[in-house]
Amino acid sequence: MTSPFADDRLVAPRGRAVEAADHFRLPFRNRNWRGTAGNWSGAGVGSSIDFQDHRPYIAGDDPRYINWQAYARTGAYTMKLYREEVSPRVDLVLDVSPSMFHRPAKAARTWELFHFCLESTRRSQAAPRAWYLSEGECREARLEAIEQGRFELPEFKGDERLSLRGVPWRQQALRVFISDLLDPRCGEEVFPCLSNENKTSLLLAPYCREEEAPDWSGNVEMLDCETGEKRIQYFHSDLLRRYRNDYRRHFEMADEQARRHRILLARVPAEEDFLEALRTRALPLGAVEPWD
């Protein structure tokens, strides 16, 4: 099956994502980072100006950090330790199953989230890696190509399986997953894999009103956007109400799973303005944070 989103028109949301990145960024604060040198306080000892601790000198230590005032007072060499400054690692996974793009608004929101994460990462001088997740397999996205507007998306073959088991997460990286979670097995295949020891992961879930509160009535021939499966269903108000309840329950369970695995799950509606959606849906949860 050809990817339904391989369309240049869908790249337009990048502008809105950049605009949103002026106001918000991924939640880098309140987290101990490890990694290459950068602008963010690391978990280890480094060469920043933030004092961290004192310890006795050990042979091999850099003599520049000997606390000479202390030596004058005590006669013993004492090292003055400063906090490390690192570049955060961000592992970004984008679910590219057709359901993410099967409505124009939802497709736009997906790309907005993706670009927002990349832009936020770039501005924070973090070290990003991105993967496209499709049919349970993930393929690394070349950031250079994305910068040039080429997405190199994988071919979708019709398998609706959603699983993060194959993602090569990096140690200590902020795990960000963009997916609509429209899979009955996401509880087993997504949340445990996204969970990162005791660190918080991020799950951004775009959704649109058509799937949350559809206006189906009477006979509807339904075509699954991923598998192509057909089904004719007669809808009346009661059945529609039960569908909405089921839909709500599905995401309540996802919320419950996310809490259990220390994952910040922010559902972002496609119909609202992107910036406003982030402000109302992601910011209160801590899924994004404002710039200082």
Add this chain to the structure above:
Amino acid sequence: MGLTFGNPAGLWALGAIPVILLIHFLQRETRRESVSTLFLIERLHRETQKGRRLERLRHSASLWLQILAVILLTWLLVEPRWLRPDSVQRIAVVLDDSVSMRAFAGDGEAGVPELPSVLRRLQRGAAETEWILLESSGRRGTLYSGSDRRELLERAGNWRPQTGSHNAAPALRRAIASVHPGGSVLFVTDRRRGDAPEGIEVLGVGEPIANAGFTGLRLEEREGRLVWRALVRNYSEQTETRTWWAEFDEGTTKPEEIRLEPRGTLALSGVLPESADRAALVLESDRFGLDDRLPLVRPAPKTLILAAPDADSPLRAELTAFLDSLEHWREAGPQENADFRFATFNPAEDPAGSGVFFALADPAPPEHTGAPVTAERHPLTENLAWHGLDAAPVETFPLRPEDTTLLWRGDQPLLVLRENRGQKQLLVYFDLRTSNADRLPAFVILLHRFLDELRGAKIAYARRNVHTGQRLQLAVDPFGEAVTLRSETGPEQPVTASRASLLRAPGDPGFFSLHQGDNLLLEAAAHFADSREADFRDAETFRLEPGRDRQREHLERNSHRDFLAPLWMLLLGGVLLLSWRCSDRET
């Protein structure tokens, strides 16, 4: 309080319900949607698999409101009426007594199959119903009268039609009069729709059936042997094949197959064995069985004892040819009383006994004046031509008041019929010797008719073939014992001697006999020969109801209107408005 409808045709409005359902389903034509949440729908479907079709209907408010509106509209259209508790109606059920009905009812069947449902419907016309069961011939009077419908149905089930083609109008008029005013008459018949009377309810129960059967019998003596000749007719429009055989007391002939062309007739014939006085021709049975059996007996008319003129009588020569043509008579013995006699008489005197009495003109009378011969209207002179009669009346004489003149020349009588102390006399007032009367067919036939009358009036044993239901007209001793009809197809039927003239042959083909006390008066075979009743090509099933005005009048007399009708009307309006709102919202 019973419910009835003033306009049952309003029930057709219920036909709008399937139309509404159809429209609802057509409105909701399948729409195509690309979805990303099919797994949720499949989960729902598994939960609601049972009764899914009902769910579709239950929750469409506009659909249910429209159906409710149709029901309300139907209720208003059928004009519901509630029977008055004190309403009473009389219903006369007239059964067509023509034997053709046996093909459809009353011939071992449990009556007319449609009758119970029709009676149930009629009974709903009033709180109480008085039933009268009649038959169209009126022979057996009222078959049932009472208020028990089941009893009436039982009587109708046991009833058997027995009459040939007849006019049902008198019986129907009697039925209408007996239920007047405000009653109903139901005529159950197998006649054609076009023959059905108007103004009453008619239930046509006939249908075209392929019938074939015996339609006539002729017996004749040939070379001292009795030869029977029977006609078999196929009344249907297709070729029929039947098997026939003859049954005698000694045994049965070998069955033979015959092929009957459409509407064709086939003659069967044979000889009645010398030893057999009776036989039965049998045709393979079909739905109408009356004409499938033809019983016959060897005819044996009553023998007349005749006192013929002596050899030296002046009339002997003129009457010789007539006596030679006369059958079943014998000369009276010397001491024997004759049944009648041929004799001369003096017009001025009163002859004694039954017989034909001739006046002699001696000397010969003058030539007649040329006045025309005219005949009175009488069974003896019916259809006889007298213009060739050359006879001069004898001298004038006085006639008695009880005399019936049969023939006149001018104003003078030529033939006079007289009842003299119970004896029948035919007085001939012209001289047979000088007239040509003995060579005139009209005169000879009249003498035969007169002798047949005398033969019929004689109380004596006879054997003959008759039609089913034919009036027997048997001479019995009016002061004697009761007359009993014994037949092989029915119970013994005794009547008083005075009512013997009303006796009819049984309605079913078969042998029967008539007795007065110990005297056997008649042995006979009755066969069915009414071809109109055996022809079912035009029979049809139909139902005719009396005029709408009459039904309306009947209904209004026995019931009152539903006083909640205005409320239903308002409710209908409300439901329609609500339905419109709901459908608008659903859209």
